[in-house]
Amino acid sequence: MTKPDLSIERTHTGIICGVDEAGRGPWAGPVVAAAAIIDASNIPAGINDSKKLTAAKRDALFDHILACAKTGVGIASVEEIDTLNILGATKLAMCRAVENLGVAPDVALVDGNRVPEKMRCRVQTVVGGDALSLSIAAASIIAKVTRDRMMEELAREYPGYGWEKNAGYGTALHQAGLAKYGVTPHHRRSFAPIRVLLEQELCHSDQVQRVEESYKIPRLCSG
Secondary structure, X not given: OOOOEOOOHHHOOOOEEEEEEEOOOOOEOOEEEEEEEOOOOOOOOOOOOHHHOOHHHHHHHHHHHHHHXXXXXXXXXXXXXXXXXXXXXXXXXXXXXHHOOOOOOOEEEEEOOOOOOOOOOEEEEEOOHHXXXXXHHHHHHHHHHHHHHXXXXXXXXXXXXXXXXXXXXXXXXXXXXXXXXXXXXXXXXXXXXXXXXXXXXXXXXXXXXXXXXXXXXXXXXXO
């Protein structure tokens, strides 16, 4: 099985970082991006696309990467997702991650095929980059673990949606929580499933109000 390496990084000169995100698809929570600059002489063993690793392996590698590489994390909030749309918010988070590296890279290898236009360095997009580039794979682990831990924290504040297990994705448990407890401030209102729920709640509220108004007794005027 092919694993990511530094082949793409070596086609460039200067400081090279990998950039990846976590959380584009969930119905709740922020989108998190990470940037990573790998030290070629000190690479933690086992780095791979975060989706191919167990949670325990990701957690272990998270600490090793932080100890061996320069990393930066960028976050775009639910409000920014709803304002900019998920693609715009993802690009914003990626730019923030690179800015938070503490050093200015010459080239950013960005997972996917969309260029974050405001990134302050040259960009090469790499489709499936987390399976090809060690820098991007390292960034994918940092982004994934960071976001998962954020969702676990939010799950303690808003129990019943299963965020500690589903990270905000639209699983059956999450849907059951929405049906029972409703939409929270951490749900993405621009996402269709949440928007539909809010429209249904508004429609129901309007119906209840009309029924209540229909039973009001007119006030009698004195004199």
